[in-house]
Amino acid sequence: MPNPLYDALFATLADRDSTLLRLQDGTEISGSAFYGQIARFAHGLRHLGVQPGDRVAVQIAKSPEALALYAATVSIGAVFLPLNTAYTAAELDYFIGNATPRVFLCDPAKADSLRALTDSHGANLLTLDARGEGSLMALSASQPSTFTASDCAPDALAAILYTSGTTGRSKGAMLTHDNLLSNAKTLAQLWRFDDTDILLHALPIFHTHGLFVASNVSLISGGQMIFLPSFDAETAIRLLPEATAMMGVPTFYTRLLDSPGLPEAAKHMRLFISGSAPLLAETHTAFEAQTGHRILERYGMTETNMNTSNPYEGERRAGTVGFPLPGVEIRLTSNGTEVAQGEVGMIEVRGPNVFAGYWQMPEKTAEELTADGWFLTGDLATQDADGYISIVGRAKDLIITGGYNVYPKELELLLDAVPGVLESAVIGLPHPDFGEAVFAVLSPRKGVTLDPAAVLAAVADSLARFKQPKAVVVVADLPRNTMGKVQKNLLRAEYAGWFKLG
Ligand code: AMP
Numbered sequence: 365m366p367n368p369l370y371d372a373l374f375a376t377l378a379d380r381d382s383t384l385l386r387l388q389d390g391t392e393i394s395g396s397a398f399y400g401q402i403a404r405f406a407h408g409l410r411h412l413g414v415q416p417g418d419r420v421a422v423q424i425a426k427s428p429e430a431l432a433l434y435a436a437t438v439s440i441g442a443v444f445l446p447l448n449t450a451y452t453a454a455e456l457d458y459f460i461g462n463a464t465p466r467v468f469l470c471d472p473a474k475a476d477s478l479r480a481l482t483d484s485h486g487a488n489l490l491t492l493d494a495r496g497e498g499s500l501m502a503l504s505a506s507q508p509s510t511f512t513a514s515d516c517a518p519d520a521l522a523a524i525l526y527t528s529g530t531t532g533r534s535k536g537a538m539l540t541h542d543n544l545l546s547n548a549k550t551l552a553q554l555w556r557f558d559d560t561d562i563l564l565h566a567l568p569i570f571h572t573h574g575l576f577v578a579s580n581v582s583l584i585s586g587g588q589m590i591f592l593p594s595f596d597a598e599t600a601i602r603l604l605p606e607a608t609a610m611m612g613v614p615t616f617y618t619r620l621l622d623s624p625g626l627p628e629a630a631k632h633m634r635l636f637i638s639g640s641a642p643l644l645a646e647t648h649t650a651f652e653a654q655t656g657h658r659i660l661e662r663y664g665m666t667e668t669n670m671n672t673s674n675p676y677e678g679e680r681r682a683g684t685v686g687f688p689l690p691g692v693e694i695r696l697t698s699n700g701t702e703v704a705q706g707e708v709g710m711i712e713v714r715g716p717n718v719f720a721g722y723w724q725m726p727e728k729t730a731e732e733l734t735a736d737g738w739f740l741t742g743d744l745a746t747q748d749a750d751g752y753i754s755i756v757g758r759a760k761d762l763i764i765t766g767g768y769n770v771y772p773k774e775l776e777l778l779l780d781a782v783p784g785v786l787e788s789a790v791i792g793l794p795h796p797d798f799g800e801a802v803f804a805v806l807s808p809r810k811g812v813t814l815d816p817a818a819v820l821a822a823v824a825d826s827l828a829r830f831k832q833p834k835a836v837v838v839v840a841d842l843p844r845n846t847m848g849k850v851q852k853n854l855l856r857a858e859y860a861g862w863f864k865l866g
Contacts, residue, residue: 416441
C-alpha cells in the first residue's frame with residue numbers, strides 16, 4: 365500500500381539535484397539534500413518509538429528542517445501537529461493534554477520550562493531551533509539518508525491543526541492524506557503551477573495557508589520556494605525578482621504597496637495570490653494600479669483547506685472570493701434551507717477537501733459536519749448572478765439590533781470609502797434597548813485626524829437608520845492576529861460596557 369502524501373510530494377525529491385529551497389542568505393538546498401534530511405528525521409522519529417497514527421506536536425521556528433520534519437512525520441504515517449509559536453505554556457498545556465503527542469518539539473530555550481508539562485502528559489520532549497540545531501538533530505544526524513515510507517490509507521490522518529479558537533476552546537481539525545493531496549492537486553492545476561515556478565514563501569508554517577496551500581502546491585508541482593522565516597516588505601521587494609509567484613495574507617500586500625520599488629520588482633511575476641482574511645477591494649485596485657497585476661483571491665479554512673478561488677484566466681473580481689473549486693460543492697443556507705440568489709446565507713462545503721472531524725470532540729463534529737458530508741463553515745456570503753461568491757462576515761459577527769439583522773461588511777465597505785478612513789471594524793455591543801447596538805471602530809489614514817461625527821454623517825444617507833452605528837471610536841490600528849485577521853472578539857471585549865445596561 366502506498367503513502368499518498370509521500371508519493372505525491374516527497375518521493376521524487378530523492379533524485380532531484382536541482383534547488384528546492386532558497387534561503388534569505390542565498391543558501392540553496394537541493395531536492396536530494398532535503399530528502400536526506402527527511403530520511404534522517406524519519407529514522408530519528410521511528411527510533412523515538414513514533415508509530416503510525418501517533419501525533420508529533422511542534423512549536424518551532426520556521427526553517428527548512430521544520431518543513432522536513434513535517435515531511436518525515438507524514439511519511440512514516442504519523443500525524444503532524446504544528447502549534448502557533450506565540451502560544452504560552454498555559455495554552456500548550458491544553459494542546460498537549462488534548463492531543464497526547466508521542467513527541468513534542470520546541471525551541472531549546474524553552475525546553476527546561478516545558479519539561480514538567482510534557483512529562484505530565486507523557487510526551488517525549490525534544491528540541492529544534494531556527495537553524496535546525498537541537499536534540500532531534502543530534503539524534504538524527506548519523507542516521508541513513510534513505511528510508512522506506514510507511515504505508516497508509518488515503519483516509520489516514522496526516523495532520524491535526526488547531527483552530528484559532530476565538531470563541532471557546534480551540535478544536536483540533538483532523539486532516540487526512542486525501543484532504544491535503546486532493547486540495548494540493550486541484551490548486552496546482554487551477555493556478556497553473558509547474559516545475560518552473562519559484563514561490564516566494566513568507567508565511568508561517570503552523571497554519572493551513574503556509575503549510576498546505578503554499579508548501580504542498582509548490583512541492584506537488586516540482587517547483588522551488590524562496591523560504592523566508594517571516595515577511596518583511598524590504599526583503600520581499602529584494603527577492604521578488606527571483607520569484608514567479610507569491611502567496612500572502614492581505615497585510616503583505618498593503619505593506620508592499622507602501623514600499624518603494626514594488627512596480628519594478630513585480631513586473632515579471634506570473635501570479636499573486638491572497639487569502640486567510642478579506643482583501644479590501646481598494647488594495648486589489650491599488651495593487652493593479654502600481655503593478656499591473658490583479659491579485660487572485662481565494663477562500664478557505666483550517667477544517668476544509670481551500671474552497672473557492674477567483675479564476676486564473678477570466679475576471680478576478682475585487683471583493684469576491686470567486687467560484688467553488690473543481691470537485692468542491694458549496695451551498696448558501698439560512699436555517700437549513702438554500703437561500704435565493706443574491707441573498708445572504710451561511711457557506712456549507714462538501715468535497716474531498718473537508719476534514720474528518722474534530723479530534724476527540726464528537727459532539728462539536730456532529731454540530732458542524734452533517735452526516736452527508738456538509739461542513740457548516742460559519743461564514744456568511746452572497747453569490748451573484750455570475751456565480752462569484754462574496755463573504756459578508758462570520759455568522760457570529762452578525763449583529764441583531766432591535767430584531768433587525770445587520771451585516772458588518774455592508775457598513776465596513778461604506779465606512780472604508782469615507783475620505784480619511786483607512787479601515788473599519790463594525791461590531792455589535794450589548795445595549796439596554798436594542799439587545800445589541802451597532803458600533804464602529806475606525807483607523808485613520810496616515811496623518812489624518814478623523815472626526816467620528818463627520819464620518820457618521822458621510823454614511824448616513826446610504827444606510828437605513830437601524831443600521832447606522834450608535835457610536836464610533838477611532839484607534840491607531842485594528843487588532844490583528846498573525847494571519848492578518850481583525851480580532852473582533854478583542855474589540856467586543858474592550859468596548860463591552862460602552863452602552864450602559866442600566
Ligand atoms: P483559518 O481557519 O485560520 O484559516 O480561518 C478561516 C477563516 O478565515 C474563514 O472561515 C474565513 O472567515 C476567513 N477567510 C479566509 N479566507 C478569506 C477570504 N479570502 N476572505 C474573507 N475571509 C476569509
